[in-house]
Amino acid sequence: MQRITGKYCMAGRSDTRPAILLLRDDGSLRVLATDFDYELTSTTLKECRQGDVLPGIPVELHFDSGDYFIPEDPDLRWTPRSGFLAYLESHMVMVLAAALMVPLSFWLVFTQVIPAGAKATAPLVPQEALNRVGRSSMKTLDYSLEPSRLAQYEQASIIKDWNKAAENAGLDNNYRILFRSASAPNAFALPDGTIVVFDELVSILSRDELIAVLFHEAGHVDRRHGAQMMVQASAGAIVYGLLLGDLEGLSEVVLGTGISLGENAFSRTMETDADDFAVEHLKAAGMSPDLLASALNSLPGSQRETNSWREYLSTHPERKTRTERIESASD
Amino acid sequence: MTTPESFANERSAAIEFTATPWGYTKLWLVNMLLTLATLGIYGAWAKVRNNQYLYGHTSIEDNRLQYLATPKQILLGRLLALGVFLIFVGVSMVEPMAAGIMYLALIPLSPWLIVQGLKFTYRNTAYRNVRFDFKGDYMGALYHFIVLPLVAAVTLYLALPWVIKKIHQFMFGNCEYGGEKLQLNTSTGQYYKAALVVFLVSIVAFILIASSMAGTLTTMQGSEAPNPLSFLPIILVMYFFSFLVQSVFNAMIRNHIAESLKADELVRFESRITVAGYLGITLLNAVLILFTLGLAFPAAKVIKMRYIASKTTVFLTPRIDHMANQVEGKESAFGEEAAGMFDTDLSIV
Numbered sequence: 001m002q003r004i005t006g007k008y009c010m011a012g013r014s015d016t017r018p019a020i021l022l023l024r025d026d027g028s029l030r031v032l033a034t035d036f037d038y039e040l041t042s043t044t045l046k047e048c049r050q051g052d053v054l055p056g057i058p059v060e061l062h063f064d065s066g067d068y069f070i071p072e073d074p075d076l077r078w079t080p081r082s083g084f085l086a087y088l089e090s091h092m093v094m095v096l097a098a099a100l101m102v103p104l105s106f107w108l109v110f111t112q113v114i115p116a117g118a119k120a121t122a123p124l125v126p127q128e129a130l131n132r133v134g135r136s137s138m139k140t141l142d143y144s145l146e147p148s149r150l151a152q153y154e155q156a157s158i159i160k161d162w163n164k165a166a167e168n169a170g171l172d173n174n175y176r177i178l179f180r181s182a183s184a185p186n187a188f189a190l191p192d193g194t195i196v197v198f199d200e201l202v203s204i205l206s207r208d209e210l211i212a213v214l215f216h217e218a219g220h221v222d223r224r225h226g227a228q229m230m231v232q233a234s235a236g237a238i239v240y241g242l243l244l245g246d247l248e249g250l251s252e253v254v255l256g257t258g259i260s261l262g263e264n265a266f267s268r269t270m271e272t273d274a275d276d277f278a279v280e281h282l283k284a285a286g287m288s289p290d291l292l293a294s295a296l297n298s299l300p301g302s303q304r305e306t307n308s309w310r311e312y313l314s315t316h317p318e319r320k321t322r323t324e325r326i327e328s329a330s331d
Numbered sequence: 332m333t334t335p336e337s338f339a340n341e342r343s344a345a346i347e348f349t350a351t352p353w354g355y356t357k358l359w360l361v362n363m364l365l366t367l368a369t370l371g372i373y374g375a376w377a378k379v380r381n382n383q384y385l386y387g388h389t390s391i392e393d394n395r396l397q398y399l400a401t402p403k404q405i406l407l408g409r410l411l412a413l414g415v416f417l418i419f420v421g422v423s424m425v426e427p428m429a430a431g432i433m434y435l436a437l438i439p440l441s442p443w444l445i446v447q448g449l450k451f452t453y454r455n456t457a458y459r460n461v462r463f464d465f466k467g468d469y470m471g472a473l474y475h476f477i478v479l480p481l482v483a484a485v486t487l488y489l490a491l492p493w494v495i496k497k498i499h500q501f502m503f504g505n506c507e508y509g510g511e512k513l514q515l516n517t518s519t520g521q522y523y524k525a526a527l528v529v530f531l532v533s534i535v536a537f538i539l540i541a542s543s544m545a546g547t548l549t550t551m552q553g554s555e556a557p558n559p560l561s562f563l564p565i566i567l568v569m570y571f572f573s574f575l576v577q578s579v580f581n582a583m584i585r586n587h588i589a590e591s592l593k594a595d596e597l598v599r600f601e602s603r604i605t606v607a608g609y610l611g612i613t614l615l616n617a618v619l620i621l622f623t624l625g626l627a628f629p630a631a632k633v634i635k636m637r638y639i640a641s642k643t644t645v646f647l648t649p650r651i652d653h654m655a656n657q658v659e660g661k662e663s664a665f666g667e668e669a670a671g672m673f674d675t676d677l678s679i680v
Contacts, residue, residue, distance in 0.1 A: 102363050
């Protein structure tokens, strides 16, 4: 027979009594109050419910009445095979595995699994949804963009040249080119096939270079990068909420930064994808792929020297890396 | 510093915190691994076990705090919150205009979420079998979390210390234990004193940051390429000072809150946190977290809790031995989980 010292607690009351639990080998047990030596309860182990087992915390034994007994000894287990989780949680092999696997899994989930999943599910996003996204994004963007100052005939001639190049490249042309003005030379694509070109870009590129940029933007649409980003952003937010919802303060900042760096890596692969698409179609249209490289080089800003650190912070790959890639493809 | 009145037959007790940084790290890591392996589902169990560990290792007079929420409650709350969140994400992608309206709808909804979340947390915390309870209502939350912050903004944040005081009073003064309401008799003057210190520290910070910024800008004029990394030291300095400022405020206010919180003839507290001590712990934790890329989060949490517990004394009267539980803990975890999902969690000072 085991004599276990501890404390008897009553259901829903703060009263506690120092007590001794007498446990027989057949599982029957009696709890006696230590101070007056009277019986508080008697039952069998089978009829009791064991509390959760946590490292360093005594395991409660709950009785039918709602009362329970807390032993003094935090290592005492009521049944021999209990506390599997506590065992895992304090076992070195498991802890070491977790210390390696947790960062690795995060890296895998955010830089590989979610992007790959997004890439796989992007074709499943219905075109109608993408069209709506495109239309409403354009509406929102137009609040901050100026109307184009290009003459009508110039816009028409760019569109005509583009249509011809697209036809020569065998590209299924359902793109809509829009002209706007903003402070920087840029172009972007929306998932419904709208490609927006800023006047500032038109003014610094030759016509052929502009066509090369349009092929690049068409690549984003064709490869459904917009849908991919949408799936990725929402999946990322959900996974982050489920896994790391409890984090607070600095940890949240550190991990959040790490994750967005990982996501930037994915956005850089989209840019390279779009470059490859452009090179392929420029060739098919009988134009030189070097046009894309020279368009990139005509953009202002002097990010010519390579800075490997900065590449991680960027959503676009270093220009040097991109132009080298394009030039090697054109050989 | 106000000296709280003592009760006639009180006895003093230390808060014993027996969790260890390494012990909690082990538990947290394994639970995180299981959560990852089950694609997040185990997260509900992990949350319960993490809390059970931290609460269970906190004891006053040999009685451990109890965390009584069940994983099932949390999982259900989480799934519900996830559903709502997905609808939000979906709508804001397809129709940004409609999303704007939905976010506006979230404003009157958020006091309800806050009350639900606080109720859930309080009611699932117990000491000696008696659960805590939160008695604040929707209108109270609306006033304290929507109206008062607007007042603070309108007064160019001059009213902010008073607003923070009111929010603390709402959160702690609506706490009940075994039918006994806690009172928080904080003084507005203490909040303004802390705010003044914070203001002076901020001015020093501003001067330092401004002078280093000037240095960086002049070196940048030479080269044509503005390197974004050259701003890194400034960002770090700004971060350091926001940390410093926050810690100073927290340390000063924490003592005041502890000493102003009591339930008549039942319990009162004393707190002896020092600004230097609290700041030291905060900086140590920041370094730990940065150098382990966040993995030291559980250790940092234990280090901070251990420090606060070691500086706090509880005074109890014999009435504590005969309290009766007044509440059940069966409500939904939706409020709390939604608050986590939409990142509107309250950070209790």
